[in-house]
Amino acid sequence: MRTVEVKGLVWQSLQAATVITAVPSAFLFNLFLDRFVTGLTMGAVKT
Numbered sequence: 490m491r492t493v494e495v496k497g498l499v500w501q502s503l504q505a506a507t508v509i510t511a512v513p514s515a516f517l518f519n520l521f522l523d524r525f526v527t528g529l530t531m532g533a534v535k536t
Contacts, residue, residue, distance in 0.1 A: 493500045518525075
């Protein structure tokens with residue numbers, strides 16, 4: 490595999506770090522999506 494480097498930035502490492510950061514965040518968001526929506530709607534409705 491050839492390493493692509495532009496202005497000292499190794500793109501493969503940057504892409505790997507992005508995926509490692511984004512996948513758990515997306516998983517947790519989907520896991521707690523119902524709670525997020527419930528909280529948003531409860532905060533928007535006056536009682």
